Amino acid sequence: MNSLGKHILKNNLTKGFYITTLFVLLMFGSLSAQESKEQSVNKLEQYSDSDAQVLENEYTASLKKADTLAAILTLQKLALLYGHQARHKKSYNKLWQALLLADASKMKMLKAFIYRDIGRHYSYYKRKTKALKFLNSSLDLKKELVQNKEIKDEELANAYLAFVATYRELNDLKSAKVYLDSSAVFLKNSTQLRDKTFYSFEYGVILNSEGNYEKALKAFRDCLNWFSKNLPSYRVLINTYVGDVYKNKQEYAKSENSYLEALELSKSYNVHKDFTPLIYERLSDLYLLKGNKDKAFASLKRAKELDYLYFDSRSATNRPLLEIQDEFLEEKNRQITANKEQRLQQLEQEEQVLFLERMLLFVAVVGLILFINNIRSKHKAEKKILRKKREFEIEKNKEVLELKNKELATSVIKLIEKDAFIDQLKEKLSNGKGDINRQEAKQIINSIAVNNLDNWSEFETRFVAINKKFYTKLTKKFPDLTANDQRLCALIKLNFSSKEIAKLLNMSKESVHTTRSRLRKKLKISRDVNLKNFIASI
Known part of the structure; x- marks a missing residue:
C-alpha cells in the first residue's frame, strides 16, 4: 500500500484511478465470498494492543518515506480499531491527525471519509450540532467530487447512510427515514453491495419502529449473511435490534437471547464496547417486563457503569477528548495565521511587482500610441499627397482627352464640310459639264471615294488612340x-x-x-x- 500511495501522489495518476483505488483501500480489508467463515473475520476487529503498535510503526515509516496517502489510511485504521474498543481518546486523536494530513495534501475524497468518521464520533456523545456539521462537510465534499465527475453519484449513498445511523442513535427515526429515502435514490442502480447491506439494516430498524415486525426481521436476515462474512462485529448491532423486534412482539425469551448474544459478540471480538451500555439498558427494560426486578436492577447498574466509563468526560478514558479537539483547533489556527502572514507578504510582493508591471505597461502603451499616431499622421499625409496627385493626373488626362476629342471633332466637322463640297463637285462632274470628258470625271469621282474612306480610317485610328x-x-x-x-x-x-x-x-x-x-x-x-x-x- 505504501508504494501504491507514492505512485499515486508522486506520479499524478488520473483522478478516476485514484478515486477507485482509494475507495477500495477504505473498505479496510473486505474479504471475498469464497473464503471460509473463520478466514472472513475482519482483521481490524481482531487487533490487540500489539497489533495497534504495528500500525503505529507503519504510520511512522510512512511519514519517513513521505508517503502521505499510506500515512492517512493507517491513521484511519487506527481510529477504527480504537473506536471499536471504545478508546475514543485515541480514536479522535488519529482522526484529527489524518484530517490535518488530508487537508494539507488536498485529498478531498479522504477528507470526506474523515469528516464522516469525526461526525459519527460526535454522535456517540450526543453532540448533535457538531455531528451534523461534520457529516454535512463530508456530504458537500462528495457532491463536489460528483459534480466534477471524479466519482459516481452512487458514492453519495454512503454519506446519507451516515446521517441515518446518527439520527438512529439520537432516537430521531423520523429524520433517519428521510435520509434513508435519499440514500435509496443513489442505491437504485448502485453496485456497492456494502452500502446496500447497511441500507437493509437501517431499513429494518425503521420497519420495527413502524410496527412492521416481520418485515423488519426479514431485513435483518437479508443483511446478516454479508455481515457475517465481511464485518462480523456488526452482528452486535444486528442482534441488539433483532432483540428489540422480539421484545415488541412480546417474545421475551428470543429477545433476551438476542441481547445476550450481542454482548457475547462484543466481548469475543473486543468491539462496539461503547454500544454495550445500550444493550444492558434494553435488558433492564426486558427484565422489568418479565417481572425480574433483580436482573433489571443489575443490568441497569451495569449500563450506568459502562456509560460513565465510555462517555462521561470526567472518566479517565475520555477526559483528554476536549483537549485533543483544542489541540487540533489550535494547530489549524496556527496554520491559518501562518498562511495569512505568508499570503500577506506574498500579496505585498505581488503588489510591488504588479505596480512595476503596470508602470512598464503604461509606458509601453503610451509609447506605442505615440508611435502609432506618428505612423498614422505620416500615412494620412502620404495618402493626401497621393490622392491630390492622382486627382491632378485624372484631371490632366481628362483635359487632354477633351482637348484631343475637340480637335478630333473639329477635324470631323471640316471633313463633313469637305465632303459636302466634294458632293457638289461630284454632282457637277457626274453631269459631264465643262472641259473634262466623262471618262476623266469617273476617275476623279473614284479617287474622291477612296480618299473619303482613307479619311474615315484615319479618323477612326485617331479616335481609338485617344x-x-x-x-x-x-x-x-x-x-x-x-x-x-x-x-x-x-x-x-x-x-x-x-x-x-x-x-x-x-x-x-x-x-x-x-x-x-x-x-x-x-x-x-x-x-x-x-x-x-x-x-x-x-
Whole structure:
C-alpha cells in the first residue's frame, strides 16, 4: 500500500484511478465470498494492543518515506480499531491527525471519509450540532467530487447512510427515514453491495419502529449473511435490534437471547464496547417486563457503569477528548495565521511587482500610441499627397482627352464640310459639264471615294488612340457589336447630331435613327435611357 500511495501522489495518476483505488483501500480489508467463515473475520476487529503498535510503526515509516496517502489510511485504521474498543481518546486523536494530513495534501475524497468518521464520533456523545456539521462537510465534499465527475453519484449513498445511523442513535427515526429515502435514490442502480447491506439494516430498524415486525426481521436476515462474512462485529448491532423486534412482539425469551448474544459478540471480538451500555439498558427494560426486578436492577447498574466509563468526560478514558479537539483547533489556527502572514507578504510582493508591471505597461502603451499616431499622421499625409496627385493626373488626362476629342471633332466637322463640297463637285462632274470628258470625271469621282474612306480610317485610328479605354470597355462589355456599331458609338460619344452622323456615314437621317434603335437593342437599354449619356458613361 505504501508504494501504491507514492505512485499515486508522486506520479499524478488520473483522478478516476485514484478515486477507485482509494475507495477500495477504505473498505479496510473486505474479504471475498469464497473464503471460509473463520478466514472472513475482519482483521481490524481482531487487533490487540500489539497489533495497534504495528500500525503505529507503519504510520511512522510512512511519514519517513513521505508517503502521505499510506500515512492517512493507517491513521484511519487506527481510529477504527480504537473506536471499536471504545478508546475514543485515541480514536479522535488519529482522526484529527489524518484530517490535518488530508487537508494539507488536498485529498478531498479522504477528507470526506474523515469528516464522516469525526461526525459519527460526535454522535456517540450526543453532540448533535457538531455531528451534523461534520457529516454535512463530508456530504458537500462528495457532491463536489460528483459534480466534477471524479466519482459516481452512487458514492453519495454512503454519506446519507451516515446521517441515518446518527439520527438512529439520537432516537430521531423520523429524520433517519428521510435520509434513508435519499440514500435509496443513489442505491437504485448502485453496485456497492456494502452500502446496500447497511441500507437493509437501517431499513429494518425503521420497519420495527413502524410496527412492521416481520418485515423488519426479514431485513435483518437479508443483511446478516454479508455481515457475517465481511464485518462480523456488526452482528452486535444486528442482534441488539433483532432483540428489540422480539421484545415488541412480546417474545421475551428470543429477545433476551438476542441481547445476550450481542454482548457475547462484543466481548469475543473486543468491539462496539461503547454500544454495550445500550444493550444492558434494553435488558433492564426486558427484565422489568418479565417481572425480574433483580436482573433489571443489575443490568441497569451495569449500563450506568459502562456509560460513565465510555462517555462521561470526567472518566479517565475520555477526559483528554476536549483537549485533543483544542489541540487540533489550535494547530489549524496556527496554520491559518501562518498562511495569512505568508499570503500577506506574498500579496505585498505581488503588489510591488504588479505596480512595476503596470508602470512598464503604461509606458509601453503610451509609447506605442505615440508611435502609432506618428505612423498614422505620416500615412494620412502620404495618402493626401497621393490622392491630390492622382486627382491632378485624372484631371490632366481628362483635359487632354477633351482637348484631343475637340480637335478630333473639329477635324470631323471640316471633313463633313469637305465632303459636302466634294458632293457638289461630284454632282457637277457626274453631269459631264465643262472641259473634262466623262471618262476623266469617273476617275476623279473614284479617287474622291477612296480618299473619303482613307479619311474615315484615319479618323477612326485617331479616335481609338485617344479613347483607348472607351474602346476596350465597349468591346469587353458588348463583344457582339460590329465595326459600324462601334463607329456609331464613337460619333455619339463626340456629341455629333443625327444629321452630322448621316453625312459622315453617307446615309439618310431616317437610316441613322433606325441604326440608333438597333444599337439600343444590342446595348440592351430601353428608350427611357439617354443613349448619349449611356455611351459617355462607358
